[in-house]
Amino acid sequence: MTIGIQSEPAPIMVMPPVFKRTSLSTLFVQSPEISLKKGKVIFSGHNGHQHVYLVTKGMVKLYSYHDGKEMMEDYFLKGELINCHIFSTNERTDLVAETMSQSTCIRKLPVQSFRQAIEHDPLLYKEILTSISNSLERTQERLRRLTLLDSRKRIIHFLLSHTKKAGRRVGYEFVIKPAITHKEMGTIAGTSRQTATTVLNELRSKGIIHFNRSYIIVRNLEALEAVAGIKS
DNA sequence: ACATTAACACCAC
């Protein structure tokens, strides 16, 4: 009873054997987008371990307090994940997450759902790892600047890397939106807001950048690299 | 030398 090739049932091609491309955005698409004004606390203390957050618009900062002073631990841009410590056992309870741009949007997902999703999705897993490694790199870069550079150069180096990462190219210039206040730049660079203002003004008077309350424009990236001391 | 803090004026929302 041999069955001819022709008599075999044709393979059903309804669902191609390709994995659905699950990414962070599709995972979070079911969670409603939450719109927040600047300065809103997203979580603090123990509340920070119940959800994983995806930034969909604007900027969020993560910080802790040390004798009344704010210590910025990390900051997150659009498309980045807050709370990858779900892998780690020593959970920190001293962290505060707060929006730092005028109009910030986030989506949140319970950690349980997040853990489940990772289980059967290698692609998502890969995206999580990328997110964690980006965060690590960002933090190491800040530490490096803090150790090696003076306050003026820390501001310039931050501006440079942020432009390359988040700047939108328009002609020969780069637009940075949302704008970061001088105070926030100071916090990121580990310096005071007055120093940040002074450095920004210096760059503006040299025609390297332009800024107002809603955006920053880098007019001359090469010149910015030059004052940063990257190219000689 | 390098930075921070405090203080004050100005401006935008």
Added chain:
DNA sequence: GTGGTGTTAATGT
């Protein structure tokens, strides 16, 4: 009125 920006004098390390 609050918060962001611009500037400078006093102070700290």
